[in-house]
Amino acid sequence: MKLLPKLTFRALISLLGPTLFVTFTMQFHFILEFVALIKTRLPFYLVIFHYFGLFVGCSFLLKIALRWNATLYLAIMVGLMIGFFIGLLVISIPWFVPLGLFGAGFTIGATLGISINKISPMLGEHKFNGRLIGLGSIFLAFFLIIEGLIDIYSNPWIAVILLSASYLLFVILVFYSKKYHEHPPRPRFKIKSYISMREHLPGLSFAFIWGFFFINTYYSTMLFLESSEVLESLNTFIIIFALSILVFGFPCGLLTDKIGRKFTILLGMTIQALAFILLSFSTQNEFILLFIFPIVIGMGFSLTLMYGLLIMIETSQGSNLLEHFTLLYIFAIPGEICGVILPELLKPYFLNEPGILTIALLFIFILTTIIVFKVKETLPIKSELYIKPESVNEDDLTLFKERRICLVCKGNATGFNAYVCPECGALYCLKCAKVLSNIENMCWVCNFIIDDNKPIVLEDNMLENEVDEDMKKKSKKNKKLKP
Template sequence: MKIIPPLGKFSIKEWCMLISSIFSIFLLMQYHFLFEFVILMERELPYVLIIYHLIGIPIGTIFALKLIYKELNHFTSYLISNAIVIIFFICLIIIDQPWFVPIGLFGAGFSIGIVLGLLYKHFFPIFKETRFAARYFSTAFIFVGLLIMIEAMIDINKNPLLGIIFFILVYISIFIFAILGKGAIIKLPIQESLNISSYIKERRGLLKIGFAFFAGFLWVNIYYVTILFLEKNGLDAKLDIYVIFFCISIMISSFPGGLIADMIGRRISVLIGLIFQASAFLILSFNSQNEFILLYIAPLILGAGLSLSLTTSFLIYGELSEYQYLRDNGALFLAFMMSGSVIGVIIAEIMRPYFLAEPTYLTVVLLFVFILATIVIIQMRETLPTKAVVKWEKPTEKISEEDLELYKEQKICLVCKGHVGGFTFTFICPKCDVLYCEKCARSLANRENECWVCEHPIDESRRVKHPDKRKEELEIKETPDKKKKI
């Protein structure tokens, strides 16, 4: 198995759009892990006010689903929304009035909510490459961690002008790479509006909602509670040190985490991440006044846990989405995720007097939540391709009629050569009647999405053709004399 994913899977335009999207993801990640706490600390306001930004994101996504995505050009919306986010950040740095802080936090969160669904469209090339997708995603988070660490070292409170220049440079990067990558997402099927009420009523939809909710709850709650411990011990002024070690951990653990997700499974990667997070909290519970543990050890363990669970959670949701609903599914994922984050902050504030006095109270609650989250994760469908699909590439030569008849008579999966039928799900190609077991059928649908015999789509809702054929079609269309291929 290749450890380093191939770079040639994407075109130059796709790479540019992906790089632009990485800078955009950075805006969301640094907002939660650093920027809002720095602003609230400087204004001497309570940290619970981060709830304004967490509420703003789901409201922004719903606004985008109902209006922006239906009425406005997506590319223009992406650039404008990112620009508004930067403007709110700069205003929060410049305007030192406490009354503006809730407005600025909500406004930035609202604008980020509009961007999120569009980012899922931009990551479409990665979602297609399921064999390497986790490593591509985790590599992106390495650069996100590096950017957050640079921002922490700038120290916006002491160097506001440098902070403003930094954010302007980030937007320039988003804009330039987006312009260079414009047109890269034309291969994505036309996006259709998702019926939200039907989505919520379906069992699969409820599982996704539960998954997103717990991902958001644990993402915010654990980090937020750690900040409260820092505040209690008078260490919140050293937040930049905490964040730097947190980002170092993300940068070190992201790629190994992606490798685990690509080799063993997405769900396993998320569960390992949860174990790391639980371990970090157990250590904090028994060492809540130890400066070395709080500033150096806890962020290293917590960063490793979040890099495994959070990045893979983003990936799972994209891979589970039907491609024509990728944008709306991505937006809803972040909306429900941030709803879980809001509940996480509320519970942390309600229990604050108890767990600051006796940290074991919160440990019991969080372990209960971890158990519930584990149950939901286990129920989610694994999106990693089966070993059979990875090992048995599509045959280059036509499969003989005799072999096909044998596979049909003996009820053998064409990919893994295992027996199908009985009480297990069997996919039968509607065009040529070839049999596939459930795992191989789902894995093929996530890859080239075509039958190995007749090339009929495995999942007709996606209709995504094999990459080589797409290139071939484009070459034919671009031929000057427009000669037809014989």
């Protein structure tokens, strides 16, 4: 079994920059923002300023920043983001923390869509995407383990050096891979039109529920650590949690590439609910709270967080990926805010009776199951992969040609592995071209014959005169090719 797609050295280097950015944002969520609140003895619910900043940043990207040079803009905004991170680490003034959380959220929201857009060329072949995301989660786990070991609460200046060095590496990687990430001009994206289309409602609903589970589970965990008076052992919790992601990240990627994204996410949510059931029977057991619970919750996060994010990326594929993904994330932000508000409202009850939170999560899980099954499965089923779509978007076709992507499987179609339609220039990998030649034997874009030695198989909705016209085109082209 082939574990990973073939990637060139330049593609790997190009993948590292955006992966490092996503790692910045995740470590901020898992450790840095809570360290800032613990240090200044402020309540945890102030993290909500971070989500307000995310909303403003995403809106800024969609409305203003798309006109600017993407590479330079990304380097500057990520620099500002690291500046806010450092400020939260070294400035102990309470009023600065909400400002720093908002600023960090703004810079993350203003750049997240661009970074995802830069990752997208390496996520063309869906059957390997789970494994690639799994490798990215391992990168995140290493970063979290390092921060846990150096104890950024007690040694903030070591964390400052780490963040500064990581930013310098990020800038080098982004500018090095600039040519690789050149994108053709995007068509105008109409937000109101996109939201009003009924077919997009499941995706937007999924983004909301993903945002809720992303924040709710970890935020509730922090409330448990606070009530059990073990926050001084937060580094231990973080290291065990990260080790769980490190161990389960890639196997979870293999799993999602086999059983599909939706079942993987539901499995992850089930494991998270089981983790809280486990906690409800042992709230005062420090060993379970600091060692067993983070292992189980880390496994659930590996399945839910990373592959929910993957569904949002894969459903956004196309010439407007940046805009689609950013809009989906805007809908995830209210879910994240609810993920803070619900535990705060239930805190007087579930801290004494954790089963109450479990019941609430199970109720939400049932609702989530309904929403998840409404979302289109983005891992293609072999029996459906070669079904011709009703139409092919011209902007997407241009994008596939620019990136040398197969129109069918979305994998690489370069060099000797490519078949180019002589009529319209559509690209297919040789495997997909061979399969199509045995089905209808026609190009998906222009109905041109793929293999001269095989017959055309008419579809039910295709008129014979359309095929006759294609045959005339083929005859004329063949005459031109004769010496």
